[in-house]
Amino acid sequence: MKALAAVALSLAAAAYAVPAAAQFEKAEDAIKYRQSALFVMGQHFGRIGAMANGKAPFDAKAAQENADIVAQLAKLPWAGFGPGTDKGRETRAKPEIWTEHAKFRELADNLGAETVKLAAAAKTGDLGKLKAAFGETAKSCKACHDNYRNK
Numbered sequence: 235m236k237a238l239a240a241v242a243l244s245l246a247a248a249a250y251a252v253p254a255a256a257q258f259e260k261a262e263d264a265i266k267y268r269q270s271a272l273f274v275m276g277q278h279f280g281r282i283g284a285m286a287n288g289k290a291p292f293d294a295k296a297a298q299e300n301a302d303i304v305a306q307l308a309k310l311p312w313a314g315f316g317p318g319t320d321k322g323r324e325t326r327a328k329p330e331i332w333t334e335h336a337k338f339r340e341l342a343d344n345l346g347a348e349t350v351k352l353a354a355a356a357k358t359g360d361l362g363k364l365k366a367a368f369g370e371t372a373k374s375c376k377a378c379h380d381n382y383r384n385k
C-alpha cells in the first residue's frame with residue numbers, strides 16, 4: 235500500500251515538474267494554456283518592472299517573490315506550442331514557430347536563463363542589480379515577440 239502511494243505520488247510529482255509532458259485535449263486548450271501562462275507571467279514581471287522603472291516603491295521582498303514566480307512560469311508556455319496548435323483559438327502566434335522550431339526553442343531557453351538571473355538578482359536586494367536583470371529579461375521577451383508574435 236505504501237509502495238503504491240509512493241508510486242502515485244512520484245507520478246503526480248513528475249506530471250507537475252515536467253510541463254513538457256502536459257497533454258491537451260484539444261488545440262484550443264493548448265493555446266489557452268500558453269496564453270494564460272504568458273499573461274500571468276507578464277503580470278508578475280510587470281510588478282518588477284514598475285519597481286525597476288521607479289513607478290512603484292522598491293520592495294525587495296515583493297521583487298523576490300515576483301521574480302521567483304516569473305522564473306517558474308517561464309518554464310510553462312512552451313508545452314502549449316505543440317504540433318497542430320497553430321490554430322484552434324484566436325492567437326497572435328506566427329506560423330514560423332512551427333517551422334523554425336530550433337530557433338523558437340533557443341529564444342524560449344534564453345528567456346528561461348534570464349529569468350533565473352532575474353530571480354538571483356532579486357535575492358541580492360540590490361535595486362541596481364534588479365534593474366539590470368529586468369532589462370535583460372525584457373530583451374529576451376521582446377526577441378521572441380519581434381520574431382514570432384503578430385502585432
Ligand code: ASC
Pocket residue numbers: 276277279280283372373375376
Ligand atoms: C513586459 C511584458 C512583456 C515584456 C515585453 C518586453 O512587461 O508583459 O511582454 O515586458 O514588453 O519587451
